[in-house]
Amino acid sequence: xxxxxxxxxxxxxxxxxxxxxxxxxxxxxxxxxxxxxxxxxxxxxxxxxxxxxxxxxxxxxxxxxxxxxxxxxxxxxxxxxxxxxxxxxxxxxxxxxxxxxxxxxxxxxxxxxxxxxxxxxxxxxxxxxxxxxxxxxxxxxxxxxxxxxxxxxxxxxxxxxxxxxxxxxxxxxxxxxxxxxxxxxxxxxxxxxxxxxxxxxxxxxxxxxxxxxxxxxxxxxxxxxxxxxxxxxxxxxxxxxxxxxxxxxxxxxxxxxxxxxxx
Amino acid sequence: xxxxxxxxxxxxxxxxxxxxxxxxxxxxxxxxxxxxxxxxxxxxxxxxxxxxxxxxxxxxxxxxxxxxxxxxxxxxxxxxxxxxxxxxxxxxxxxxxxxxxxxxxxxxxxxxxxxxxxxxxxxxxxxxxxxxxxxxxxxxxxxxxxxxxxxxxxxxxxxxxxxxxxxxxxxxxxxxxxxxxxxxxxxxxxxxxxxxxxxxxxxxxxxxxxxxxxxxxxxxxxxxxxxxxxxxxxxxxxxxxxxxxxxxxxxxxxxxxxxxxxxxxx
Numbered sequence: 001x002x003x004x005x006x007x008x009x010x011x012x013x014x015x016x017x018x019x020x021x022x023x024x025x026x027x028x029x030x031x032x033x034x035x036x037x038x039x040x041x042x043x044x045x046x047x048x049x050x051x052x053x054x055x056x057x058x059x060x061x062x063x064x065x066x067x068x069x070x071x072x073x074x075x076x077x078x079x080x081x082x083x084x085x086x087x088x089x090x091x092x093x094x095x096x097x098x099x100x101x102x103x104x105x106x107x108x109x110x111x112x113x114x115x116x117x118x119x120x121x122x123x124x125x126x127x128x129x130x131x132x133x134x135x136x137x138x139x140x141x142x143x144x145x146x147x148x149x150x151x152x153x154x155x156x157x158x159x160x161x162x163x164x165x166x167x168x169x170x171x172x173x174x175x176x177x178x179x180x181x182x183x184x185x186x187x188x189x190x191x192x193x194x195x196x197x198x199x200x201x202x203x204x205x206x207x208x209x210x211x212x213x214x215x216x217x218x219x220x221x222x223x224x225x226x227x228x229x230x231x232x233x234x235x236x237x238x239x240x241x242x243x244x245x246x247x248x249x250x251x252x253x254x255x256x257x258x259x260x261x262x263x
Numbered sequence: 264x265x266x267x268x269x270x271x272x273x274x275x276x277x278x279x280x281x282x283x284x285x286x287x288x289x290x291x292x293x294x295x296x297x298x299x300x301x302x303x304x305x306x307x308x309x310x311x312x313x314x315x316x317x318x319x320x321x322x323x324x325x326x327x328x329x330x331x332x333x334x335x336x337x338x339x340x341x342x343x344x345x346x347x348x349x350x351x352x353x354x355x356x357x358x359x360x361x362x363x364x365x366x367x368x369x370x371x372x373x374x375x376x377x378x379x380x381x382x383x384x385x386x387x388x389x390x391x392x393x394x395x396x397x398x399x400x401x402x403x404x405x406x407x408x409x410x411x412x413x414x415x416x417x418x419x420x421x422x423x424x425x426x427x428x429x430x431x432x433x434x435x436x437x438x439x440x441x442x443x444x445x446x447x448x449x450x451x452x453x454x455x456x457x458x459x460x461x462x463x464x465x466x467x468x469x470x471x472x473x474x475x476x477x478x479x480x481x482x483x484x485x486x487x488x489x490x491x492x493x494x495x496x497x498x499x500x501x502x503x504x505x506x507x508x509x510x511x512x513x514x515x516x517x518x519x520x521x522x523x524x525x526x527x528x529x
Binding site for chain 2: 065068069070086088090093095096098099100101102105106109110111134154
């Protein structure tokens with residue numbers, strides 16, 4: 001699995017081992033008169049977590065759809081490592097009660113897996129007890145865990161997650177981010193995720209891209225959070241949310257004991 | 264076969280053939296919330312009949328062609344996303360219905376009883392129709408069998424399926440083709456106006472009794488067959504049009520299944 005990359009000669013040894021999974025060069029897309037995305041250049045390498053944050057309508061989901069090849073850019077190019085295995089979690093999957101699908105059934109919609117494999121994947125994301133439950137009865141957090149298990153079955157090198165914690169309660173949110181971090185550790189896969197919430201996601205990410213039609217700023221979470229472009233986009237309040245971020249663990253015990261549980 | 268000489272049994276066998284196909288296909292119509300699309304395609308069937316008369320081809324062929332054309336037109340409009348879906352459906356539905364009625368009224372040489380086509384008439388089921396229904400039905404079921412898994416994946420989430428390599432557009436188009444075909448095949452039994460009912464009502468009745476997609480399809484088939492037999496029997500006894508009789512029978516099953524104080528959907 002070591003496809004070498006031509007232009008790594010100037011990088012140090014450890015960096016050279018890092019392989020580029022996905023790279024875009026000046027991607028642009030417009031819809032009629034509206035510029036949806038302009039000159040997006042980004043890189044995702046092995047075993048890193050990259051988070052795209054941005055306000056509503058910034059083009060985050062559109063960017064993911066471009067990267068997945070669901071739509072084509074007007075200009076620019078996308079490089080993907082040959083045969084790159086991607087596990088994808090769309091933003092909003094809603095299952096109508098009219099469709100009788102169990103959790104184990106959605107695992108094998110586009111692939112064939114043994115019940116052992118399915119069980120293990122669900123085990124890893126902590127929801128194996130839901131195996132036979134109808135999908136439409138799951139809570140949002142349970143559903144996202146099942147969907148993560150489903151993505152794991154594809155043995156992904158890159159997980160693409162669109163707002164993975166949206167609609168999940170506060171406790172479930174940080175648990176879910178922790179799980180995503182663990183998946184990276186255990187499977188060595190990279191994660192590219194989209195989020196509009198700031199502080200929680202910052203804690204569990206290596207690199208942040210701040211998107212608003214174009215990439216406003218990017219870098220390590222601490223640097224981005226002090227960047228003037230970032231502060232302009234998200235307002236001056238962000239100082240506060242950062243405090244929440246850095247004192248995150250002090251805060252949890254102030255929360256009421258009984259929370260609407262995720263599971 | 265003696266039994267096929269009797270118009271009533273011909274109708275029953277034709278109806279069972281239609282129910283066998285309508286169950287599995289109807290599941291996807293319901294799951295994908297396409298019942299109004301089915302209606303639109305069905306209403307366009309009158310234009311198909313008019314074209315069939317005009318070109319002097321088998322009416323089923325005319326109905327199939329027009330229903331497919333409407334489905335493809337709709338598909339194109341949907342991808343443009345300029346107009347709301349139901350506005351497009353309404354426009355296509357009424358345009359084709361109006362054109363159909365106009366064409367038939369202009370073709371003064373055609374002495375067709377519209378009621379017969381609108382609501383079905385078991386007296387009109389011929390042996391040729393049986394060949395069409397069973398030949399076409401087997402083809403439809405074989406195709407659907409091959410499409411079952413990718414269609415389920417698309418129904419679950421279209422973009423996810425596409426990202427995972429399912430050829431979404433091709434499969435959606437083939438699915439439209441199957442719906443158009445089943446509308447053409449069931450027209451004589453159920454009639455144009457009610458043709459989608461056999462796609463929708465039996466599987467909806469089966470929903471509460473099923474825990475997997477396949478159970479729901481099978482339940483839809485069984486309830487569909489029961490509705491056909493009950494409906495056609497009534498039609499013969501008290502001389503009612505066959506389509507409405509079958510529909511009322513299936514609605515009875517629908518209420519029976521939904522009125523039981525069962526647990527929630529499983």
